[in-house]
Amino acid sequence: MLTPSKTFHQPSLFETDLLLQLDATDPLLRLAAEMPWHEFDDAFSVHYTKGIGAPSKPIRLMVELLILKQMENLSDEAIVLQWKNPYYYQAFCGMKGFQHQLPCHSTELVHFHDRIGAEGVDRIFRVSVDLHGKAALEDTVHIDTTVQEKNITYPTDSKLAIKIINRLNKLAEVHDIQQRHTFIKEVKSLRLGIRHFRHVTKRAKAKRALKRLRTIAGILIRELPQHCLFECFQQNFLLHERMLKQSPKDANKIYLLHEAQVYCIAKGKDRKQYKYGSKASITSTAKSNLIVDVVSRDQNMHDKPRPLHDQKQT
Numbered sequence: 001m002l003t004p005s006k007t008f009h010q011p012s013l014f015e016t017d018l019l020l021q022l023d024a025t026d027p028l029l030r031l032a033a034e035m036p037w038h039e040f041d042d043a044f045s046v047h048y049t050k051g052i053g054a055p056s057k058p059i060r061l062m063v064e065l066l067i068l069k070q071m072e073n074l075s076d077e078a079i080v081l082q083w084k085n086p087y088y089y090q091a092f093c094g095m096k097g098f099q100h101q102l103p104c105h106s107t108e109l110v111h112f113h114d115r116i117g118a119e120g121v122d123r124i125f126r127v128s129v130d131l132h133g134k135a136a137l138e139d140t141v142h143i144d145t146t147v148q149e150k151n152i153t154y155p156t157d158s159k160l161a162i163k164i165i166n167r168l169n170k171l172a173e174v175h176d177i178q179q180r181h182t183f184i185k186e187v188k189s190l191r192l193g194i195r196h197f198r199h200v201t202k203r204a205k206a207k208r209a210l211k212r213l214r215t216i217a218g219i220l221i222r223e224l225p226q227h228c229l230f231e232c233f234q235q236n237f238l239l240h241e242r243m244l245k246q247s248p249k250d251a252n253k254i255y256l257l258h259e260a261q262v263y264c265i266a267k268g269k270d271r272k273q274y275k276y277g278s279k280a281s282i283t284s285t286a287k288s289n290l291i292v293d294v295v296s297r298d299q300n301m302h303d304k305p306r307p308l309h310d311q312k313q314t
Contacts, residue, residue, distance in 0.1 A: 002048035003055045004041075028092040034131050037063075037094075043123055047115045057104050062112040063124060064093045065103065076106040129292055140286040147265050148296060149277040155255040157246075158194045161213040162187060163257055164240045168220040175229065183216045214244050261298055 022029065037060045044059050068089060069079040083089050083103050090099055113121070129136050153159070169182050193209035196202035221240055243254050255276055256262045265275045279300060283293035 002045055002050055003058050022091055028089070031131075032064075032092045032094070036127060039127060040124070044116050044120060047120075057108060057112075058094075061093050061103060062109065065109060066113070066121075066124065067128070068092070069109070076109045080104065080106045080109070125294070129290070132288070132290055135288045136285065136290055136292050138285040138287055141283050141292065142286055143281060143283050145279055145281050145297075147267065147275045147277055148280040149275045150256070150259070150262055152256060152262075152276055155276065157243075157248075158191075158197075158210050158213060160243050160254075160257070161210070161217050162191065164217045164243065165213070165220060167236075167257065168217070168224055168240075171229070171233070172224060177224065177229075179220075179223065181219075183220075187213070187216065217244055263300055265300060 024030075040063050041059050044063075048056060065079055065083070068074075068083075069076065072079065072082075074082065080102055083093070093103065116123075165183065165187055169179070169184070172179050172182075190209040190213055193202075194206050194213075197206040197210075199206075217240065221237060221244075225237060239254065239257070239260060243257075246253050253264070254260050255264065262276055262278065265277065265279065267273060267275055279297040281295045281297065282291055284291045
């Protein structure tokens with residue numbers, strides 16, 4: 001159920017208005033005064049059902065949290081926790097008095113982001129660009145491409161195999177499937193053997209452990225579809241089989257289970273030769289250096305893809 005962004009505010013007898021205690025020239029307060037919040041209410045209200053379900057958070061609050069998250073480069077959990085500390089965050093979100101509780105749970109930002117989709121996020125970006133007026137309409141722009149890196153651990157085939165085994169065991173537990181063997185204890189011992197993969201005398205043992213992990217994952221993949229789970233999770237099973245069959249020198253490898261579109265980008269730097277993420281093209285104006293367009297590339301279009309030559313167990 002949609003909660004309107006404009007709510008009636010009753011002044012307190014013992015506390016003054018929050019806006020009267022803050023500096024009106026602060027950039028966040030000036031931005032809050034210039035933003036056309038009614039446009040977001042009209043555009044995103046179609047994603048809610050009136051009169052059905054629990055009351056939702058106001059659209060203005062969710063949009064403002066997304067904006068603050070991008071401005072401060074924070075995660076969903078961090079922006080929700082830090083929302084209580086600065087007074088200007090709460091004033092930017094339209095609060096008339098200081099709030100002692102959290103604005104929402106961090107997962108509600110994920111649900112709101114999925115609800116409005118890419119078009120809704122693009123609408124928020126366009127509105128923020130339109131606030132600059134003529135400065136965003138320069139004839140000359142600069143286009144640059146950079147790496148949008150994902151915050152992930154160094155991907156290896158051993159990690160991916162262990163994740164596949166854990167996911168399949170969890171899937172069987174959720175659907176109350178009695179497995180012949182879960183291999184939990186064996187996976188723990190195999191994980192210890194893979195730690196010394198680069199050790200000269202223990203490399204053969206690590207290779208056998210990696211091979212055994214792939215075998216265990218293959219056993220679980222062949223066992224679970226017999227319980228009528230293949231039709232519901234066909235895409236996941238095919239993705240797992242593709243991961244287990246990939247070799248270290250494959251061009252289009254899969255590095256993440258939950259984001260298969262992530263690819264490896266060779267930067268040629270000594271401190272960090274490879275990055276995992278996607279390419280992002282940024283367009284900025286020549287004089288004011290204002291970002292007017294951002295596009296994320298699903299494929300590595302401009303760099304020649306190169307496999308990891310030193311990633312022996314990946």
